[in-house]
Amino acid sequence: MAMAPTTNQFLTGGLQDSNARAGLQKFVPEVWGMAVRDYMEKSLVFGNLATDLSGLVANGGDLIHLPQHDELTTNNTYGSANSATLQSDTNVGITFDDTTTAGGEYQLIVNKAHYTAFAISDLVKAQSSYELMDIYTKKMGYSLAKKIDAEIAKSIFKALTYNDGANSAANGDLVGNLIDITGAGSYDISKAGIAELIQAVHINDSALEDWTLVLNPKCYASLFKLDDFARYDVIGSSMDAPRVSGYVGKLAGINVVVSNNFVYVTSGESAYTVAGATPVFNSTNITDESDHLNGYMIHKDAINIAWSAGMKSRVQSEYDLGSLSNRFVADTVYGVTLVGNTGTNKRLFACMDV
Numbered sequence: 001m002a003m004a005p006t007t008n009q010f011l012t013g014g015l016q017d018s019n020a021r022a023g024l025q026k027f028v029p030e031v032w033g034m035a036v037r038d039y040m041e042k043s044l045v046f047g048n049l050a051t052d053l054s055g056l057v058a059n060g061g062d063l064i065h066l067p068q069h070d071e072l073t074t075n076n077t078y079g080s081a082n083s084a085t086l087q088s089d090t091n092v093g094i095t096f097d098d099t100t101t102a103g104g105e106y107q108l109i110v111n112k113a114h115y116t117a118f119a120i121s122d123l124v125k126a127q128s129s130y131e132l133m134d135i136y137t138k139k140m141g142y143s144l145a146k147k148i149d150a151e152i153a154k155s156i157f158k159a160l161t162y163n164d165g166a167n168s169a170a171n172g173d174l175v176g177n178l179i180d181i182t183g184a185g186s187y188d189i190s191k192a193g194i195a196e197l198i199q200a201v202h203i204n205d206s207a208l209e210d211w212t213l214v215l216n217p218k219c220y221a222s223l224f225k226l227d228d229f230a231r232y233d234v235i236g237s238s239m240d241a242p243r244v245s246g247y248v249g250k251l252a253g254i255n256v257v258v259s260n261n262f263v264y265v266t267s268g269e270s271a272y273t274v275a276g277a278t279p280v281f282n283s284t285n286i287t288d289e290s291d292h293l294n295g296y297m298i299h300k301d302a303i304n305i306a307w308s309a310g311m312k313s314r315v316q317s318e319y320d321l322g323s324l325s326n327r328f329v330a331d332t333v334y335g336v337t338l339v340g341n342t343g344t345n346k347r348l349f350a351c352m353d354v
Contacts, residue, residue, distance in 0.1 A: 035133070036330050037313035039141030045259040046152040047145065049212055050303035050336070057110060058309050064108040066304065066339065110308050110335035112151060116143040121325040140330040144313065146261060150274050152303060152336055154263040156296055157272075159338055160350040162282040165265040166272045169287070176342050178283050180354045181219075182294055187278070187353075188222035189215075189294070194252050197297065197351075201254075204346045206299065208253040213351070215295035216279055220258040223251070254297075264293055283352050292353040302340055302347035308333035 041048070056064050075095060118140075120132055158164055159172040179200045181193030201208055249256050262279040263272050267289040273279075279293035311333035320327055340347025 033313055033315040033330075035137035036141045036144070036315055039138045040145045040148075040313055040332075041141075043142045043145035044149055045214065045257055045261060046149045046156070046298075046303065047305065049214075049298050049300070050152070050305040051301060053108060053304050053306040054309075054312075057306050060309065062110040062308070062335070064110075064304075064306055064335075064337075066106040066108060066337070068104040068106060068339075071344065106304075106337050106339050108304055108306055108335050108337040110306055110333060112335060113331065113333045114144060114147045115329055115331035116140050116147075117327065117329040119320070119323065119325040119327040121323065123324075136328070140315075140328070141313070144330060144332055148332065148334070149259065149261045150263055152305075153259075153261050153274075154272055155336055155338060156298075156303075156348060157263050157265075157281065157293075160281070160296075160348060161265075162285045163287045165268075165270050165287070165289070171285070174338075174340060174342055174346075174348055177340075177346050177349045179297060179349045179351050181351045182222075182292065182353045184354045185292065187216070187218040187292055187294055188225065189219055191226075193351075197254065198252055200297065200346075200349060205344070209255075210300050212255040212257060212298050212300070213251060213295060214257050214259055214298060215351075216262050216277075216293070217258055217260050218277060219294040219351075220256070262293065265289060281350065281352070283350065293350060294353065295351040297349035297351060299340070299347040302338055303336065304339065305334060305336050 053064055116139075118136060120136070124132075157172075158167055158170075159174040160177060162171050162175050163169045164172065179193075179196050181189050181196060183190060197213065198208070201211055260275050260277075262276070263274050264276065264279045264281055265271070266273055266276075266280060267287075280289045281291055281293045282289055283291045311331070313330055313332055315328065315330045317326060317328045319325075338348060
């Protein structure tokens with residue numbers, strides 16, 4: 001199969017394609033694939049917050065079962081009447097949590113596939129003094145990362161919003177997990193908002209260092225408007241106020257990152273907006289998307305990802321005589337799932353205005 005230019009290019013081959021003529025048979029050196037993978041990994045934001053479960057599908061398969069389970073309980077070993085005597089033997093007196101009762105499961109399905117492609121003509125190669133491999137491996141890695149991050153961001157939005165206009169007005173599984181970090185109608189984070197963040201973490205019986213605050217650029221920039229927050233270009237300390245550390249990227253002990261890859265639905269629309277400047281969502285069962293989506297609080301266990309074996313960033317190429325050009329395709333196959341609930345095991349929060 002030649003990679004002939006068409007209006008809608010379609011990549012065949014791989015993914016168990018049964019067509020004997022399909023596929024891009026000429027592989028570029030492995031260094032291309034490693035370079036694309038390296039730059040893709042550096043460019044991921046949401047993707048780099050995920051737990052990688054690729055080892056569970058390393059030998060094949062496309063479905064991972066992650067069991068849901070309740071917290072275990074701890075009881076007194078000795079009765080109050082006789083503290084020196086065990087209540088009873090292990091077959092009668094000790095109560096065991098019933099793990100045989102189906103508690104449900106999360107499913108991670110490896111079913112997402114993306115590609116990016118380009119061609120370099122002989123004329124360009126002859127006239128260009130730039131190192132094309134370096135330029136285009138970075139472009140391919142960045143393009144894949146943006147798409148992967150957008151897919152993860154869409155999953156998070158769908159889980160946390162009410163009345164998703166792009167998803168048949170469905171309510172997410174995690175609606176109600178909210179933290180107010182700005183004033184009404186504002187993207188400017190406040191001291192009261194930081195207090196809300198810290199409170200939410202501790203009420204959830206977890207540690208600040210296990211969480212990452214992902215802010216949209218507008219909300220992130222507002223941190224530097226406040227006199228109450230100090231920027232430290234080297235390791236510094238401030239015991240009397242929350243702080244942004246320009247060196248370690250922490251706010252009140254919480255890791256902070258910025259992303260412009262938020263996905264959301266604007267009022268009256270039925271399609272997702274990607275990388276808009278002012279993200280919105282529904283924090284209650286309404287349909288006007290009037291709430292400001294300032295960011296997400298994400299626990300280190302909330303996002304799980306698995307890459308199909310050998311498909312984290314596969315690069316293939318061939319030379320096309322018809323156009324006198326080298327054609328390159330980088331593709332990836334993976335799956336994502338979110339874990340957590342709206343009860344005692346919250347792992348995701350939407351950060352919004354009051």
